[in-house]
Amino acid sequence: MTDVEPEELPRGIALAWGVAANPQRGPKREMSVERIVDAAVELADAEGIGAVSMAAVAAKLGFTPMSLYRYVSAKDDLLLLMEEQAIGLPPQELREYDGWRARLRAQFEAEVLIYLRHPWILSLPITGSPITPNSSAWLDCALDALGETPLTATERLAVSLAVTGQARWYGTVLAGYTEQARTSGLSPQEITVREAALFDRVITAAEFPALRAAIEAGVFLAEDDPFRFSVERYLEGVEVYIAGLDRGHAHADAATWLQDDSAAVAGDKRVRAAVKSVREAEKALRAARKEERQARRDAAAREEARAGR
Template sequence: MAAKTDDSGPVLPPAIESAWGLRDRPPKGPRPQMSVPTIVDAAVRVADADGLAAVSMSRVAKELGAATMALYRYVGSKDELLMLMVDTGYGPPPGPPPAEADWRAGLTRWAWADHEVLRRRPWLLHVPISGPPITPQQLGWMEDGLRCLDDTTLAEGEKTSVLLLITGYIRNEASLTAQIIEGSRAAGIEPGEMMPAYSRMVARLIDPSRFPALHRVLAAGVLDQDDDPDDEFTFGLDRILDGIEALIRRRAA
């Protein structure tokens, strides 16, 4: 009758609570034949093999030899499953920065670890993010990133903003390169031929007098040479770190 009020407003889904180890199995009833981690692992396996679009409740159930609806005893909804997939998909964070590393070296290492995860599991990019991180490993990644800034004189709010800036960049860059790979596979051409083909198409569409800057970019052949995607990533990351460095220097002075 009385509303069951928890301490704080938004309620954590049961499956997430169990990911934090906050849930004990009630003693009654038949023994569960699956577990949340089993299901999440199966879903991750499907996503690794056939992409996020292949992850349907029935497909995951088939992977486990169970019935579709059986899964709903463990996860409250597909969205909840996706959240847990992200958590285990990222895997453990890279650990705190080495003692001898300055903030820039530390963040660079952290950024490359994040980058590597997204390169290995591009489906992570297709999971619609529905809120700030609340799963254990997600927060672990955040923690390790924040630690890189421990020795700086930035305010706590600035540290989080900085980290947000970097994660956003990494995600974005990964998204773009993943799109090129997926797009080329869909079009049935070599990944290296994707951007040149795009370049030709745009060149055919635009009027050079109305799009002079764009035309100059195309004429320079920027999109035709397939440079190392890692160089592209490094370029943007260094720009951002330069910007942060300027801020840190100003704060230190």
């Protein structure tokens, strides 16, 4: 038993779970949290998250900004509710695939599609573990897919988070190309060709040998999807690990969280001086490489001029 009172749910989370008190009075009966969130999501889908403000949402609904605050008292709460609505619940068919690997693959693809339909979600900060109903349902779906495996609860969470993280990164890249296509008028394929040409122009074998070899191999123009390839290899590795557990192998040792230097170490006078020296050395190296590239271009131009005589 404990005498500590349970912490009250933040307003936004309480609204998401439907346990927040409704306003006793409002400007008109047709106003509701649901209508406010619907309007905000429509704005974000059409114009991006930067277009969403309490004033803009109120104008879209035909109300004053102050009237919205009776229902959603802070913009952060509105953003949380927008994300909750946009991600929705996991499709029921995700639980109908045969085997954990097929289920996680399907969930990965379903999450990527959410980011393509609502790319503004990717602009919202990650402030902690999923606590809202829909985000909890997606995590539950992934954990359930692994429920019959010999993985520990911690390992199941780790695999679920890895798949979700890969989906978010994939969505970030695709959304970036989509936005660039929208603003430039180019197709994603044309953008890829343009970027490949830029890589080919500035990446040299002398400075970036491995990257130059990749360019020569045509990796930036290939139609292969590197993200789906990588998630398949990840799931393949998990499958091998599970097979080992089935044969009696021990579980892997627990991994520790990565951490940067503590404030005391980072603030140490000698450490700060050393970091400054490294930055200055890197700056000098960048300048030297820039000078080298220019010298090579000049030499190549002179050679071309002599050859043309």
